[in-house]
Amino acid sequence: MKREDINNNSIVMGKYDVIVIGAGHAGCEAGLASARMGMKTLLLATDLGTVAMMPCNPSIGGTGKGHLVKEIDALGGEMGINIDKTFIQSKTLNTAKGVAVHSTRAQADKNKYHLEMKKTIERQANLFLKQAEVIDLIYDHDAGINAGKDENKKEKNKKIAGVVTKTRSCYFAKAVIICTGTFLGGKIFIGEASYSSGPSGMSPAIELSKNLVNEGIELRRFKTGTPARVLGSTLHYDLMQEQNGDERVTPFSFLNEGKSLIDKQEKCWLTYTNKNTHKIVLDNIEKSAMYSGNIVGVGPRYCPSIEDKVARFKDRERHQLFVEPEGLDTEEMYIQGMSTSLPEDIQEKFYRSIEGLENAEIVRPAYAIEYDCINPLQLKPSLEIKNIENLFSAGQFNGSSGYEEAASQGLLAGINAVLKLRGEEPLILGRDQAYIGVLIDDLVTKGTNEPYRIMTSRAEYRLLLRQSNADARLTHISYNIGLATENRYKKAEIKNANINNEVERLRKVRLKREAINNLLNKKNLQNIGDNIPSLYELIKRPEIHYSDITKIDKNSPELSYTEKLEVEARIKYSGYIEKQMTQVAKMNKLENKKIRKNIDYNSIKGLRLEARQKLMDIEPMTLGQASRISGVSPSDINVLLVYLEKEKRLNKNVES
Template sequence: MNYDIIVIGGGHAGCEAAHATSVLGHKTALITSNISNIADMPCNPSIGGTAKGIVVREIDALGGLMGKVADKSHIQLKMLNNSKPAVRSLRAQADKITYPKIMLEELQKLSNLEIIEGMAKSIVVKNSKIAGIELENGKKYFCNALILTTGTYLKSKILIGNEVKESGPHGEKTSNFLSESFKSLGFEMLRLKTGTPQRIEKSSINFNKVKAEEGDKTHWSFSFDTTPIYDVNKQEKCYITYTTKDTHKIITDNLKKSAMYSGNIKGTGTRYCPSIEDKIVRFADKERHQLFLEPESIYYNDIYLQGFSTSMPYDVQDKMVKSLPGLENAKILKYAYAIEYDAINPLQLKLSLESKLIENLFTAGQINGTSGYEEAASQGLIAGINSSRKLTNKEPFILKRNEAYIGVLIDDLVTKGTLEPYRLLTSRAEFRLILRHDNADLRLREYGYKIGLIDNKRYNKLIEKKANINDLIYQLKNNKISKTNIPEELLKKLEYKTLNTGYTLYEFATRPEIKLNDYLKTNILENKWSPEIIETVEFQIKYEGYIAKTYKEVEKMLKLENKKIPKDINYDNIKNIASEAKEKLKKVRPLNIAQASRISGVNPVDISLLAIYLKKEYNKNE
């Protein structure tokens, strides 16, 4: 069979990739080992979180599926950091039954997409260019571009105590051959480790002993196209409990039985998602560790015990869980395990997520060394877009660090590489002030439209929003404050004795204690602005100074990004450059000076020498 594009793997990256290529008009096949596991959530029952929630907004702005599907399947929704305007981020408890079901329905609507069950065995390459894929059953499928989103299934091993099983998550079959196929093609493989905690039967938990955490009473949505209608009062609760001295003693006494500490695990784990034994060893002074009890679905009774991931044997896990307040009689439905798997070294990728080794081969998600559904989905979307652009001879779509968290994620991966499963954090984004929840559509929807994933109807909504924002700003700048547009209660509350009416409404709003909402409702202006518009405008007014500072920094970076490095550069010809820097540059092959300067081990002096060399070799006639 022949396809334009084949996607291997039906996880969060694979779904977004296949959706994008299908919508963009390519005959696409999504090959997965088990159709019923499409968009499965083998770990946390949640979508979003700090930084990640903004990524979901970005995916939506560009025309991806994750936000839309999450909006239809969440059982609890919260705005994290609501009082910190630059870093607000949505987090949802997503129903583990509903989310994959709706995702599958979305994919089945796509006329260009065919979903095929099968295990990939090896990639077919002709003249360093992708030709197709061979399955373990011997069948061959041919394609012009291939997107690999195989998650943790490459040579994966599940470890519980001293038990080692060759298996993917959920007891799925692991793919041993594909990893070998990669190695033979010159890929460097990383060995990574992650883990998942126990699932506890809901009815066995004593909820009187744990603290309930409710969803927000305000309506939210990930997608810019969702009008939220869910009942805010009927959300599922999460709960908080803590480890005890007993828990710590049980773990310390049995440390050698843990796969992590017995030497069974070779892979590098993540600091962002450590096992409980790791936490107790590394933070011996800490008296207790916070744990979250999260519902997985309204259709079954599993409660996910966030924070308690471990590779201890079953009997020790039983004791550990029972030492937790509220879980004294807990019944474990699924035991925690550690999983070790192969990933490719992301330094061998281009910023487009195309392989540097094999033309038209793209990879996305955990195979690239990341962790997290959102990180995976965003890469899937970018790989989908770029495989399409490659086949239609268009420039790759690369988001810059000042444009999106997705840009930060991919640039970090491809430029710095990773030694542990990579997780997005707001602190990784140097320009996070302008990469916000509220402005993801303003930043990215235009791109989605130009690429072809956003239709006219959705694009027009953006145009309208922009117009409304400008209109509001215009009105605020052109109306002076007066007793008619500033409510009296507000003045009293602010203890303003007199109102200096020389100020415009815009200037008045620059004061931190003033909220636009306080006077937009009763002022002379019509009350026609949505909360989203007010939020964006208010942020711009209040933090103008900080935003200006950020743009200055952005400008510095962009200037260096414009200093391109030719693809044919021979780093051996640059004299005096440090040898470590030379090796790194050869491997990463940065596209421009800015990217080069972010490579660890490349010093400012090396960058100067590189810039000088470029000037000398390539701009002779300028």
């Protein structure tokens, strides 16, 4: 609504610099970042029980996702710190593969995770947490001005001014961030039953969707789901495979490196579906909301329901599932890999067909949930909505899935809202700088037709984006914008210096032939001759690790475990890293070529029709971003490059 349309029945409650709508993982990071950067910030939740709620899997991290959490931490976010306080089991995945894809995953005590994050928010200076449902946004319709295709014709642009709640209370702000998760237009499906609801039976947010559409924002329906929760005391653990955590815990937060975080880890369990399970599902598949046609939203391809798994992979005799505790003070167990929208009686039958779950008592049935989200092509790389000034969005509202993806966007949206209010350039992370950069660039440049999930395969420069170097890549950036603390920055600088110094030292050190050959003999490797390699050259061998070198080199410095990992990674993959750096340098030539706003792409001769349409819709900020738009070919980029060079020369001539 327009500011001038606020009537006498409305209650003006206060003024803020930034308002965040929703207090899930995106909203928490957005609110904390804004407040820590000095802005008076209001964080609104429909229910305070939803703060950092884990309605699905009670875990943080995993393949690709662990990288995001490390980056959130390096940038001064809270997710890594919070999971380090509240995890009950930790494991690093993909350790048999290269270091670039090592990813940490931690099982959380979900209620403790929520309470610790809520406590952090309540104690944060400049941050005010309130329970309220936002039903409308307030705009100044004549505040911003955008140039149209004709420079002589200016068209007015909306600018955000605040929010209206269900109780008709008005809160004014200079910037607003939408982080509604799966609450916006939420609808739950269990068999033929369906009803309006947010996740975990929470109240949905219904009215805001209609008002966003009325303001020209394109919404779509996506879908996700969650498995049943069963009572742990009714399970037969002796029939399942025990899954333990790592002996050495890898903390998510850089600030916790070297600390002992937990005395005892909880067990998880592995079991499998079977032919009987699959028969029960297939015999009743028409009762699933997914297959009856009741659900119109698009679901995540990389997290399929058990109906999808059984129907699509009929040759598979079994599918694995993990039984994971939801916390230390509850008997509820999460059945990972078994989301469904089948009726409750069918759920009970197929869960009980699984070894170890024969007597399982379901305490919360599985369900699918549909919700409203934005087409992310309407966003700038800063996560600001294009046609509404100072309105940002993050998380599942942007078409992504997952707590980590949400938190990453929330952090960047919070940072960029503050930078916009300061009159500074936005923080846009490159694809070579962070997985967060890959995530956001994919959303705003390529769009998505399903809930987007980060994966290591999406990052073309993943060897540069290791978990172990997240602080070296990002902490200085966060410190320079006023988010990362000086203590964190200095600690990161010391760590990076330790690693750099050790790599350089290893280049120069050569031990006696006898010491090296003793090491090689223990590994059944061929001895060296007269040409004695440096320790750096030795570590480049696949069979030799930095830990081997420290046993024979008495002058090895005292390094932390993570510093040792990074020293080895930089040496072993140095050749590949150099190749990727060369690729990055080439791409940066395109990234450094800025594209001005309001170019009339229809006037550029040589551009194909599809390219013109895509370029006008997405409005790329750089030539590099334009090159990643689906439907824009290399020949289109060449045409655009020539156009920009001509425009540059013309501008120089005019100035001279």
